[in-house]
Amino acid sequence: MDVVVLGAGVVGLCAAYALAHDGHRVQVLERNPEAAREASYANGGQLSYSYVAPLAGPGVVSNIPGWLLRADSPLRFRPRLDPAQWRWGLAFLRACTAEQSEETTRRLLRLSFLSRDLMRRLVAEEEIAFDLVPAGKLVVHSSEEAFAAARRLMAFQAQHGSVQEALDRAGCVALEPALRTIAQRLIGGIHTPGEEAADCRRFCLNLSDVLRERYRVRFAWGTPVRQLVAQGGRLRAAMTPAGAVEADAFVLAAGAAAPALTRPLGLRLPLYPLKGYSLSLLVADDAAAPRVSVTDAARKVVYARIGRVLRVAGMADLVGHDARLDPARLDLLVREAREAFPAAARWDRLGPWAGLRPATPTSAPILGPAPGLPNLLLNLGQGALGFTLAMASGQVVANLLAGRAPPVPMDGFDAESHGVRRRRGMTRC
Numbered sequence: 331m332d333v334v335v336l337g338a339g340v341v342g343l344c345a346a347y348a349l350a351h352d353g354h355r356v357q358v359l360e361r362n363p364e365a366a367r368e369a370s371y372a373n374g375g376q377l378s379y380s381y382v383a384p385l386a387g388p389g390v391v392s393n394i395p396g397w398l399l400r401a402d403s404p405l406r407f408r409p410r411l412d413p414a415q416w417r418w419g420l421a422f423l424r425a426c427t428a429e430q431s432e433e434t435t436r437r438l439l440r441l442s443f444l445s446r447d448l449m450r451r452l453v454a455e456e457e458i459a460f461d462l463v464p465a466g467k468l469v470v471h472s473s474e475e476a477f478a479a480a481r482r483l484m485a486f487q488a489q490h491g492s493v494q495e496a497l498d499r500a501g502c503v504a505l506e507p508a509l510r511t512i513a514q515r516l517i518g519g520i521h522t523p524g525e526e527a528a529d530c531r532r533f534c535l536n537l538s539d540v541l542r543e544r545y546r547v548r549f550a551w552g553t554p555v556r557q558l559v560a561q562g563g564r565l566r567a568a569m570t571p572a573g574a575v576e577a578d579a580f581v582l583a584a585g586a587a588a589p590a591l592t593r594p595l596g597l598r599l600p601l602y603p604l605k606g607y608s609l610s611l612l613v614a615d616d617a618a619a620p621r622v623s624v625t626d627a628a629r630k631v632v633y634a635r636i637g638r639v640l641r642v643a644g645m646a647d648l649v650g651h652d653a654r655l656d657p658a659r660l661d662l663l664v665r666e667a668r669e670a671f672p673a674a675a676r677w678d679r680l681g682p683w684a685g686l687r688p689a690t691p692t693s694a695p696i697l698g699p700a701p702g703l704p705n706l707l708l709n710l711g712q713g714a715l716g717f718t719l720a721m722a723s724g725q726v727v728a729n730l731l732a733g734r735a736p737p738v739p740m741d742g743f744d745a746e747s748h749g750v751r752r753r754r755g756m757t758r759c
């Protein structure tokens with residue numbers, strides 16, 4: 331089959347890999363001149379296969395007023411005259427129940443464990459270099475209440491295959507001595523020894539080389555898709571400045587930009603950008619920088635060693651399609667990092683970056699055929715877990731296209747579960 335993948339972020343590239351493996355003739359259309367120029371550029375680098383609980387959780391609603399009022403809040407909501415933002419916000423609030431959160435965690439664990447297996451197979455078979463470190467992950471907590479909730483989640487996840495242990499303050503510092511500066515405010519942490527960290531952008535760049543050289547995948551760089559054209563209940567072409575690109579099937583992996591492409595087709599996706607920030611700091615003192623990936627749960631900041639770089643990432647801002655660096659948010663991230671690991675890095679070269687996580691209200695990705703357009707496969711909404719979930723998401727899409735059973739149950743992931751319907755009469759945009 332001729333298959334076109336729209337978007338060369340980590341999600342589109344992993345889908346291209348699974349599709350090429352199945353023997354399809356794959357072409358990737360990407361508006362940027364190379365892979366991973368958007369959300370996949372400088373993310374937190376975490377392959378957090380056991381850290382998938384959705385952002386919408388039972389304790390979240392009571393925290394929201396505090397987060398909205400505090401200037402140094404890790405989450406920010408700037409109301410806009412944008413119905414999509416309000417719809418997303420309301421759906422997010424509706425998803426903040428214990429039942430929904432547990433169900434989504436269960437589903438995401440299945441998807442993430444599959445991703446882990448597929449990623450390990452890819453690394454073994456393709457020998458892709460991307461600074462992969464199996465350093466484990468330690469999520470540290472600063473309040474008794476948060477630590478107790480984390481231990482409950484750990485017990486729940488243990489029933490579903492996660493291998494984790496709870497550590498007290500001394501245990502956290504023994505595991506990661508670089509935490510000594512903030513040890514006084516730590517209550518304890520959850521350690522997941524099997525987690526990994528890596529450079530997502532390097533992964534994408536090297537994977538696109540492998541796809542081109544070994545799998546004959548064609549890439550059209552600098553090719554913005556302006557419209558999708560449907561006819562007779564099928565997607566017929568992607569319109570680019572160079573002309574119409576036709577195919578038997580299309581995989582939409584355009585990240586946060588996807589709703590703009592599907593809206594004229596009568597498909598409204600529950601997808602909104604959740605802006606985040608990162609720093610890529612040069613490590614100055616090896617012993618003062620964490621080796622284990624650390625997440626500071628109270629501040630919602632993650633730290634990962636990627637080669638000689640300490641990657642620091644955080645913030646979740648619901649501020650629309652705006653990926654510009656906000657100096658105040660950046661300062662906050664620098665302050666948090668400097669307070670936690672003061673001697674770890676050179677603070678005169680921050681390597682700042684901001685990106686838009688393509689987020690659904692439930693944190694579950696949207697996978698599978700678009701309603702009314704069976705040859706348009708959606709591969710979207712991996713949110714804060716795109717690097718972690720990309721391999722499995724690509725495999726799901728490839729299985730569905732080949733008519734094989736999906737490797738995980740589709741409940742919670744298919745378009746229907748996300749309430750996506752196609753408005754009638756929209757055949758061409």
Ligand SMILES: Cc1cc2nc3c(=O)[nH]c(=O)nc-3n(C[C@H](O)[C@H](O)[C@H](O)COP(=O)(O)OP(=O)(O)OC[C@H]3O[C@@H](n4cnc5c(N)ncnc54)[C@H](O)[C@@H]3O)c2cc1C
Nearest residue numbers: 337339341361369370374375376555585606715716717718
């Ligand atoms: C601060 C931050 C930290 C994060 N940390 C982690 C982490 O530690 N672990 C993790 O797993 N995930 C993390 N994430 C999430 C992860 O980065 C994203 O989920 C992932 O990059 C999404 O990949 P994607 O391919 O869907 O989107 P993108 O990488 O944005 O790719 C979409 C591609 O589609 C292209 N495109 C869009 N529209 C068009 C068009 N019309 N025509 C042609 N091309 C188009 C874009 O140019 C882009 O290249 C983080 C995100 C942020 C912002």
